[in-house]
Amino acid sequence: KAGVTQTPRYLIKTRGQQVTLSCSPISGHRSVSWYQQTPGQGLQFLFEYFSETQRNKGNFPGRFSGRQFSNSRSEMNVSTLELGDSALYLCATRQGFGTDTQYFGPGTRLTVL
């Protein structure tokens, strides 16, 4: 089975721009979660989608949004980028909504200049 894929792997943007990241889950996985990883804050939960609906949300400003498509692929959007948004964004998927094990993608490294 193919693993979780994330595109692009690297992004460089400037302040004020917006960015869209993509995550394709393992086949059969219907839940997609997004995490932000920074050296200072560690791994922080952004949101989780299941069956095209946002089920959980972390403590991030409204500039961070996401969506999930009928094929379970998910996108994450960050508008009006700030320097502090520079991070590794990880996507994790699991079969159902609940306590299944999450499997992570390789991440997208976003640099905001």
Added chain:
Amino acid sequence: AQTVTQSQPEMSVQEAETVTLSCTYDTSESDYYLFWYKQPPSRQMILVIRQEAYKQQNATENRFSVNFQKAAKSFSLKISDSQLGDAAMYFCAYDTTSGTYKYIFGTGTRLKVLA
């Protein structure tokens, strides 16, 4: 709110030796899941081991085993016969069953394996 603490920012182990990484957590729930994930320099988070809180038996996966002490809220990872490929950041994670279903991660322990 649940919290996960990894008090060792960095650990070193000699190749072929055994090392134990510590993790403590705080929760008022009785049923939950605990995980250890490994993140090598390639950045991909890889599941190492999973423990269900209602199971008394400690989980084991080849050279990796846990010491799960539910009353003490402790979940340590033991790596036996350490290999160079074990060098990575190790994260302890808690998964609540209360309906929020999001992982809470510790701050990580960087493991160095010395040849």
